[in-house]
Amino acid sequence: MPSHGPELRKFVAPEVIFGVGSLQLAGQYARKLGGSKALVVSDPGVAAAGWAQQVLDSVEGADLASILYTQVSPNPRIDEATAGAGVYAEEGCDIILAVGGGSAIDCAKCIGLLSAYPGDIRDFLGVDNVRAPMPPTICIPTTAGTSADVSQFAVMMDSEVKRKRLIISKAVVPDLSLIDPATLTTMDAFLTACTGLDALVHALEAYVSLGHSPLTDVHALEAMRLISSSLLPSIAEPNNLAYREKMMLGSLEAGLAFSNASLGAVHAMAHSVGGLLDLPHGQCNALLLNGVVDFNYGHAEQRYRDAAVAMGLEVGGLSPGDIRKALAAEIRRLQEAAGLGGGLSQLGIHRTEVHELAEIALSDPCVVTNPRQPGQRDIEVIYEESL
Numbered sequence: 001m002p003s004h005g006p007e008l009r010k011f012v013a014p015e016v017i018f019g020v021g022s023l024q025l026a027g028q029y030a031r032k033l034g035g036s037k038a039l040v041v042s043d044p045g046v047a048a049a050g051w052a053q054q055v056l057d058s059v060e061g062a063d064l065a066s067i068l069y070t071q072v073s074p075n076p077r078i079d080e081a082t083a084g085a086g087v088y089a090e091e092g093c094d095i096i097l098a099v100g101g102g103s104a105i106d107c108a109k110c111i112g113l114l115s116a117y118p119g120d121i122r123d124f125l126g127v128d129n130v131r132a133p134m135p136p137t138i139c140i141p142t143t144a145g146t147s148a149d150v151s152q153f154a155v156m157m158d159s160e161v162k163r164k165r166l167i168i169s170k171a172v173v174p175d176l177s178l179i180d181p182a183t184l185t186t187m188d189a190f191l192t193a194c195t196g197l198d199a200l201v202h203a204l205e206a207y208v209s210l211g212h213s214p215l216t217d218v219h220a221l222e223a224m225r226l227i228s229s230s231l232l233p234s235i236a237e238p239n240n241l242a243y244r245e246k247m248m249l250g251s252l253e254a255g256l257a258f259s260n261a262s263l264g265a266v267h268a269m270a271h272s273v274g275g276l277l278d279l280p281h282g283q284c285n286a287l288l289l290n291g292v293v294d295f296n297y298g299h300a301e302q303r304y305r306d307a308a309v310a311m312g313l314e315v316g317g318l319s320p321g322d323i324r325k326a327l328a329a330e331i332r333r334l335q336e337a338a339g340l341g342g343g344l345s346q347l348g349i350h351r352t353e354v355h356e357l358a359e360i361a362l363s364d365p366c367v368v369t370n371p372r373q374p375g376q377r378d379i380e381v382i383y384e385e386s387l
């Protein structure tokens, strides 16, 4: 938002408990929030890693009943949320616990919305269109990336039209987030890379967003510092809790920043690609990041300089043009070292699809806060250069 005169700022966040062992508080807090039967939403991978069972055990230990729902795809689908809301109603649940990455958490949020106001999730799309508050909701994130556990965003796949749909509302901020860095130790290198780069993009897009404020800047900069210094070490040493803790904290801070400042063209374009081909969200972001930074650079020069400093680059004495090159090189270095180099064509995107992808990206709510307003051709060029 441009700064003309006094501005009002708000900052929304759930209650957060951060630290190894916080997952074990799930049952106790479910009881505190008044629950008697919990729908525990997870996905098959997280369940196989054992984290869902630990949450179920904690819930049982607090004398609450529970039922596990794991019908959640990596890009969760609207019909999976609708089916989950059916289970919630049939089983007489009164609280939702989500344990997983963005997929399980976004699906759980939509189950909550549909449980409070049955119907079609498409009725709630866009900004502030939610009709009724969700039931009490606790999130236990198992990736350091999406920060759906603290954010005002829920993203679902509309398979019928191959598009990602966004719900943006403070009504989808959960009551509580139990953030336990130990859950990150079961992520493989590819998931660590995809989610970690997603978190870095959250911080960078929030920092240059037209909706940024001093309340979000402090979190965005700290997130960039933590993620850029801990991503590669956490891939190299997956069981090193010190690195995992820094990544989890970086992801949390990036989430607090973007939830309140919103995002930009990288996310708008990544949603479009991810919707068409059902691809990993963080990988789409990673491949589009440099193209968007290059497009935006002249409209947020000082902000990108701050970002370069937060990412550990020495910029003293460098011209704006040299800082731009150094930042681009650092982003490329991180992507390639994390195993996410290359271009969109390797993921199956063709030049013939660029026009339609750009049209969809331009209608994404995230494009509104990009520091430079792109037109159809601008977006097409960024896609073409990212192929």
Ligand SMILES: [Fe+2]
Binding pocket: 146, 198, 199, 202, 267, 281, 285
């Ligand atoms: Fe993201």
